[in-house]
Amino acid sequence: VGGKVTLDQIDGLSKTSYPLCMRQLHTAMKENHHLKHFGRLQYGLFIKGIGLSLEEALIFWRSEFTKLMDVDKFDKQYAYNIRHSYGKEGKRQDYTPYSCMKIIMSNPPGPGDHHGCPFRHTDADLLRQRLAAYRIPKKGIDEIMEFVKESHYQLACTRYFELTHGVTASSAINHPNQYFDESRQVLQ
Ligand code: SF4
Numbered sequence: 520v521g522g523k524v525t526l527d528q529i530d531g532l533s534k535t536s537y538p539l540c541m542r543q544l545h546t547a548m549k550e551n552h553h554l555k556h557f558g559r560l561q562y563g564l565f566i567k568g569i570g571l572s573l574e575e576a577l578i579f580w581r582s583e584f585t586k587l588m589d590v591d592k593f594d595k596q597y598a599y600n601i602r603h604s605y606g607k608e609g610k611r612q613d614y615t616p617y618s619c620m621k622i623i624m625s626n627p628p629g630p631g632d633h634h635g636c637p638f639r640h641t642d643a644d645l646l647r648q649r650l651a652a653y654r655i656p657k658k659g660i661d662e663i664m665e666f667v668k669e670s671h672y673q674l675a676c677t678r679y680f681e682l683t684h685g686v687t688a689s690s691a692i693n694h695p696n697q698y699f700d701e702s703r704q705v706l707q
Contacts (some may be wrong), residue, residue: 526575529566536702538676538695539637539649540622541565547633552586557626558634559597561617563604568616568696573605618694619673638663638672638679655682 524532533545544562548554554562559580566576580601584593602608619636628635637646643664650660659682666675676692684705692698 524570526571526579529579535706536699538692538698539679540635541695543637544633548583552583555632558632561622561634563601564614564616565695567605569699573602573607577601616696619692623672636672638667638675643667
């Protein structure tokens with residue numbers, strides 16, 4: 520995983536090449552100018568994985584968060600963790616982006632959270648509405664929801680990929696960054 524994604528591309532990419540979980544986090548961030556802890560982790564590691572530099576990641580989080588808090592508070596409370604996730608603080612570990620399994624199996628979202636896997640964690644009616652809003656045809660939504668009903672969340676995601684990209688997937692989606700990379704390959 521890795522590339523040369525820049526900050527000015529993020530908004531557009533969130534609509535074309537992000538899996539549903541990351542689009543949800545990006546949208547929530549834009550709407551609320553904030554994300555809670557696990558959302559920051561899940562999304563922060565993803566954008567690191569698509570190749571956003573630490574400098575640009577800091578600008579991204581700071582520009583949103585400081586719409587609701589002053590820069591000082593952001594720098595004290597949040598900047599450290601962002602640098603940390605890039606391995607620049609603490610033990611200098613290089614944290615890797617979360618896989619679908621990890622997102623599906625751990626830390627289920629509570630009220631006010633936007634992390635998790637929408638195929639696993641979003642109420643079925645709401646999920647249907649969102650898919651319709653993203654212009655998935657009714658037949659496609661039914662196919663996706665059939666996978667969801669059988670707890671095949673990653674297959675639901677793979678079908679979503681196929682329907683939004685007009686291709687047959689070569690393999691099932693098992694990582695949000697894999698989804699992104701494959702989308703970029705198809706759309707480029
Ligand atoms: Fe994200 Fe994976 Fe769920 Fe797809 S299956 S929405 S990539 S966590």
